[in-house]
Amino acid sequence: MWLTNLKAFLNGNRQLSMAPNYQSAVDLYSVFKTYGLNLDRLSYSSQTAQMKKLIEELETPENLQKIALLSLNPAFTEMKTKHDDFETLFADQAEANADLRNMSSASAIRKDLEKNLKAYLNLLTVMKEVPGWELLYTDTNELVKAAKNSEVKRKEEKPL
Secondary structure, eight states: OHHHHHHHHHHHHHTOTTSTTHHHHHHHHHHHHHHOTTGGGSOHHHHHHHHHHHHHHHTSHHHHHHHHHTTOHHHHHHHHHHHHHHHHHHHHHHHHHHHHHHSOOHHHHHHHHHHHHHHHHHHHHHHTTSTTOHHHHHHHHHHHHHHHHHHHHHHHHSOO
16 A cells, blocks of 8 residues: 555656655656566565665665655655565465475374374273382273264264
C-alpha cells in the first residue's frame, strides 16, 4: 500500500505543472517508471531485486533532495523499512524451505522407527523378569495396548 500511495502522490503532483516542486515529482516518478510501476505484482524474488535497485536510485543525493522538497522523507523511510522487513522474512522463509527439503519425510523414516520400537519392546519383554524392570514393562505394555486399541477404533470409524 505504501508503494502504491507514494506512486499515486508523485503521479498526481507531476500532472500539476503549476504545483511547487513539480519537476521533482516528475523526476522521481520517472525513477519509479524505470524500475517498474507494478513492482507489487512481481514474484517475491523479482520484486525484492527491483525494490533494492529502486531504493538505491532514490538514495542518491540528488533524489534525496527531491524527496525532501516534496516532504516525502517519512514515506521513503517507511518504504525502506518495509522492504528491509520483507527481505528479512523472505530470507528466513527461504532458509526454512531449504531445511524442510533436507528433512526426511515421516513415511521415509517410518520403517526404521517401527524396527527400533519393536527392538525396544522386545528388550523390555526380556528384561521384565529382572528386578526393577517390571514397572517399566507394565507401563509400556499398557501404552502399547492403548495405542493398538486406538488404531482399531480409528479404522472402524473410518468411512469407506
